[in-house]
Amino acid sequence: MVERREALAKMFSAKGVKVDTNRGEEYYDSLMKTMTKRLDELEKSPAASRASIQNLLESEGVTRRDFMKWASATCAALMLPSSFTPLIAQAAELMNRVPIIWLELQDCAGNSEAILRSDAPTIDELLLEIISLEFHETLMVAAGHQAEGQLANAMETFKGKYLCVVEGSIPMGAGKEWCTVGAKGETFEEHLRHVAKDAAALVAVGTCATFGGVPAASPNPTGAVGVQDVITGKPIINIPACPANPANITGTILHFVLTGQVPELDHLNRPKFDFGYRIHDNCERRAHFDAGEFVEEWGDKGAQNNFCLYKMGCKGPMTFNNCSIVRYNEGVNWPIGAGHGCIGCSEPQFWDKYAQERPMADTHFKAPTGGVEKSVDEFGLGLLTAAGIGIGIHAVSSIIAGKKEGDE
Amino acid sequence: MSYKKVERMTSFMRVNHWIVAICMVAAVITGLYIGHPYYQSFIADPAATKYVMAWNRWIHFMAAIIFDVSSIVVAYLYFFSRFEKAYKKLIPTLTNIKEFGAVLFNLLTLNRVKKFDSSHADSFNAVFFFIFHMMLVWMLLTGLQLYVHGLGSGLSAIGEWWPAMLHLATDWTVAVTGGTFMDVRISHHYTMYAILVWVMFHVYYQIWRTIFWSEGDIGIVVSGTKFVKE
Ligand code: HEM
Ligand code: SF4
Numbered sequence: 100m101v102e103r104r105e106a107l108a109k110m111f112s113a114k115g116v117k118v119d120t121n122r123g124e125e126y127y128d129s130l131m132k133t134m135t136k137r138l139d140e141l142e143k144s145p146a147a148s149r150a151s152i153q154n155l156l157e158s159e160g161v162t163r164r165d166f167m168k169w170a171s172a173t174c175a176a177l178m179l180p181s182s183f184t185p186l187i188a189q190a191a192e193l194m195n196r197v198p199i200i201w202l203e204l205q206d207c208a209g210n211s212e213a214i215l216r217s218d219a220p221t222i223d224e225l226l227l228e229i230i231s232l233e234f235h236e237t238l239m240v241a242a243g244h245q246a247e248g249q250l251a252n253a254m255e256t257f258k259g260k261y262l263c264v265v266e267g268s269i270p271m272g273a274g275k276e277w278c279t280v281g282a283k284g285e286t287f288e289e290h291l292r293h294v295a296k297d298a299a300a301l302v303a304v305g306t307c308a309t310f311g312g313v314p315a316a317s318p319n320p321t322g323a324v325g326v327q328d329v330i331t332g333k334p335i336i337n338i339p340a341c342p343a344n345p346a347n348i349t350g351t352i353l354h355f356v357l358t359g360q361v362p363e364l365d366h367l368n369r370p371k372f373d374f375g376y377r378i379h380d381n382c383e384r385r386a387h388f389d390a391g392e393f394v395e396e397w398g399d400k401g402a403q404n405n406f407c408l409y410k411m412g413c414k415g416p417m418t419f420n421n422c423s424i425v426r427y428n429e430g431v432n433w434p435i436g437a438g439h440g441c442i443g444c445s446e447p448q449f450w451d452k453y454a455q456e457r458p459m460a461d462t463h464f465k466a467p468t469g470g471v472e473k474s475v476d477e478f479g480l481g482l483l484t485a486a487g488i489g490i491g492i493h494a495v496s497s498i499i500a501g502k503k504e505g506d507e
Numbered sequence: 508m509s510y511k512k513v514e515r516m517t518s519f520m521r522v523n524h525w526i527v528a529i530c531m532v533a534a535v536i537t538g539l540y541i542g543h544p545y546y547q548s549f550i551a552d553p554a555a556t557k558y559v560m561a562w563n564r565w566i567h568f569m570a571a572i573i574f575d576v577s578s579i580v581v582a583y584l585y586f587f588s589r590f591e592k593a594y595k596k597l598i599p600t601l602t603n604i605k606e607f608g609a610v611l612f613n614l615l616t617l618n619r620v621k622k623f624d625s626s627h628a629d630s631f632n633a634v635f636f637f638i639f640h641m642m643l644v645w646m647l648l649t650g651l652q653l654y655v656h657g658l659g660s661g662l663s664a665i666g667e668w669w670p671a672m673l674h675l676a677t678d679w680t681v682a683v684t685g686g687t688f689m690d691v692r693i694s695h696h697y698t699m700y701a702i703l704v705w706v707m708f709h710v711y712y713q714i715w716r717t718i719f720w721s722e723g724d725i726g727i728v729v730s731g732t733k734f735v736k737e
Binding site for chain 1: 539542543544547548552554555557558559560561563614617618656657659660661678684685687688689690692693694697698699701703704707708711715719
């Protein structure tokens with residue numbers, strides 16, 4: 100009840116999903132000034148990590164030209180005019196000035212994997228390598244008390260300045276004490292609260308950290324929730340998806356480097372420049388949707404002809420994300436391009452309500468009356484049958500026993 | 508025994524009734540297609556020349572827009588109609604509750620105790636139609652919420668005010684139905700069945716009344732009049 104009411108209150112204060120791509124010269128002039136000032140300050144501050152993007156790009160064989168191409172693409176992705184491109188490039192070079200503490204909670208580590216495991220890393224992914232990762236639970240060499248010492252050290256040195264990136268959900272239900280971290284055995288909740296306290300902002304990466312994700316799927320045995328359900332009074336940026344797109348993570352961190360502020364967010368605290376549009380609106384199969392050409396079965400003629408995947412359960416029409424534009428792995432491909440429908444992984448409760456290989460109308464949900472799971476149509480037909488029987492009984496008894504006006 | 512002719516529906520009300528009925532059938536047929544495309548397009552044609560889903564959605568939205576306008580007008584008439592102000596029969600006053608009970612009791616006892624004035628729209632009728640109008644409003648709100656998702660840019664052919672207004676008017680349906688856009692869709696689909704149940708009963712009740720009250724009730728929606736004994 101309380102949750103519902105809170106959600107309702109939030110909805111009424113929703114900022115809407117309007118994506119404003121042209122805010123006028125005055126706005127951009129002042130933004131340019133803010134950003135230049137901020138970057139100058141960062142430039143003077145000592146590098147928190149010694150890795151530099153130039154060296155890294157050189158060693159990976161990425162040319163300056165490629166780097167500048169990336170900068171202009173990222174500029175467009177952040178919905179800024181092209182005059183900001185040099186600032187983006189400069190910000191990328193200064194990414195090692197912003198300290199980051201990366202927590203790994205209840206999840207599969209898929210977001211870290213998505214960044215680390217690509218065989219030909221994109222510039223986005225390389226950038227995530229040079230950010231000043233002060234502490235990363237999955238990646239660091241240190242363990243036990245040594246690791247905790249590092250964390251305490253980083254939190255002390257960069258107090259109020261670091262970004263706390265969180266991956267994974269937080270178990271809050273019965274048995275939450277089974278999920279502990281570190282030599283002191285802090286529960287995930289304690290750990291998160293502890294690190295979040297002195298953070299400049301929190302970035303929840305992946306759907307588990309944003310909305311609870313797969314661990315929160317019904318019946319949610321661990322009482323898993325997202326970061327925004329635990330932490331209050333701190334700016335929180337949500338970058339859902341399973342895994343979150345490295346391009347969106349970098350974009351958000353870059354935005355923070357550039358402005359020192361969180362980007363404009365939608366009602367679910369997702370950056371509008373990433374989550375402002377539906378998958379469906381920029382999908383390459385959309386013409387087939389409008390034409391009514393659907394894949395009916397895996398591997399059928401429709402599938403061979405790249406027909407729309409709606410009848411195979413594509414949830415693109417209800418999902419806000421930029422996969423259809425940015426794609427994954429250096430724009431190589433994305434789920435719908437590879438022939439599987441969207442499972443709505445960047446929406447809340449996606450595992451229970453979106454991730455089925457059939458349209459919503461054919462999916463088995465808990466019926467409003469409870470009991471066995473039924474599809475909406477099965478429940479509806481049941482309702483119609485019940486009404487039909489009721490009417491039938493009334494009609495027959497009216498004919499047999501009913502009294503007409505006038506018969507006495 | 509002689510009968511007196513009484514007017515029950517103005518010509519405007521009758522036109523509205525049939526428009527709503529046609530829109531309803533159109534919305535159900537196209538809505539079910541949208542939910543689960545149940546027939547195939549001609550595979551041989553290229554995608555660019557057939558807009559099967561697009562036409563279904565077009566018809567669905569056109570039916571919806573007509574509903575929109577009709578609902579606003581009906582809501583207005585509830586209070587300001589010069590013919591019969593429906594809200595007067597909805598307020599739970601003692602007379603209205605008694606009348607509601609009497610009509611329902613007569614229906615359940617197979618027309619044995621018809622102790623109410625059937626020359627005007629009774630309270631039972633008013634409540635029954637009010638439920639229908641509420642369900643229609645709910646379809647509108649959930650439908651428009653689903654619709655505004657496609658206007659992510661905040662722009663539309665008729666200006667920015669349209670998506671902005673839709674967000675203001677319908678965003679709360681997400682929270683009420685369960686917190687996700689899919690819940691809105693599920694609710695939109697369930698409510699369709701509730702409306703169909705309503706329609707079944709509505710048609711049945713009109714026929715039943717015509718037969719058992721013997722006052723020509725079915726004619727109300729065609730000629731606008733029925734007959735009551737003098
Ligand atoms: C009695 C009236 C209506 C009925 C019976 C009806 C029925 C349906 C059904 C069954 C669906 C499919 C849901 C699913 O399983 O995915 C649907 C979808 C939809 N309906 Fe309605 N509907 C009605 C009125 C409206 C109204 C007034 C609107 C307002 C604009 C509307 C807008 C929509 C939209 C936007 C969709 C989703 C279509 C898409 O995204 O392509 N509907 N409707
Ligand atoms: S594949 Fe999915 S996102 Fe693409 S057009 Fe079809 S329903 Fe929309």
